[in-house]
Amino acid sequence: MDADGAVDPRALERELRAAVAEDERRDRENEAKLRAMRQRVPSYEQFRNIVLASHLKPLEKKDKMGQRRNVLWNPCAAHAKVPQASDVEIPQELDQLPGTSAEFYRDWRRCLKSRKLKYQFLLELGGEALGRIFQADLGYGLLGEFLTVLAENVCHEDRDAILQILQSLSGTKRFGLNLDLLSEPEKESSRDLFRKLWSMSREYWTAGHPSSAAGCEAEGEAHLMDASLQNKTEEERRVLELMKCYQIN
Incomplete structure (x- = not known):
């Protein structure tokens, strides 16, 4: 809000975009974790690499x-x-x-x-x-x-x-x-x-x-x-x- 108490639409838009991006990241990493578990990866390092690469x-x-x-x-x-x-x-x-x-x-x-x-x-x-x-x-x-x-x-x-x-x-x-x-x-x-x-x-x-x-x-x-x-x-x-x-x- 500005000094008059009005809502800044640009600030709200930035916050919304950041929140949406954060939700997408969480969903993407959760899907990668489930995929790694289904594949029964043999080591923690491989599990970790799958999660790290989920955004690619x-x-x-x-x-x-x-x-x-x-x-x-x-x-x-x-x-x-x-x-x-x-x-x-x-x-x-x-x-x-x-x-x-x-x-x-x-x-x-x-x-x-x-x-x-x-x-x-x-x-x-x-x-x-x-x-x-x-x-x-x-x-x-x-x-x-x-x-x-x-x-x-x-x-x-x-x-x-x-x-x-x-x-x-x-x-x-x-x-x-x-x-x-x-x-x-x-x-x-x-x-x-x-x-x-x-x-x-x-x-x-x-x-x-x-x-x-x-x-x-x-x-x-x-x-x-x-x-x-x-x-x-x-x-x-x-x-x-x-x-x-x-x-x-």
Whole structure:
């Protein structure tokens, strides 16, 4: 509603489209689960792959013939001298970032062909937008994919952005269930991601406190992990709290 209490028809239309897309996704995934059960797939991985692929449709001629162009997504890279080959090739369809979960699924599955591209896509959206898109529900299997993509590509410059993404995802509905459904490789990717983030946080802290660096190096990793949060920097506390949330021991 606007200031006069009138209903905004465009806002209602957007909400309706998002609700319809969400219902279609749920129905599609439920049908895929039933189909997988009827087929008696021999493993959880095959069951999971059938559900993840439930949205796929045959490519049309325009999908194959569409023009593509090179776009450098990372704005920070514009200030650095990088080889032309490192430019990320973005499909024309991704000139506009998704605003709904349905649009995200479409782009994530059909347009992003590499994990590096998916990583840049997540950074470009940012934690706030991802939290808003998946506020109602984080689709089955996506959390594990996100953790794997982030673990493989995380770098020091993106640390804060990744922490914000992890924080936002932890606030989505049924986060605990999605966490329980992670496969073993995805759980290992999650542990690897937080090991890297923890190491980056320690480097950040010792760089600001050089006189304490020697003492910190002498401490064992287990002692560092069990130390009181009061003795940690804000950066470390943030990582430790997220580790508890993601059940990283």
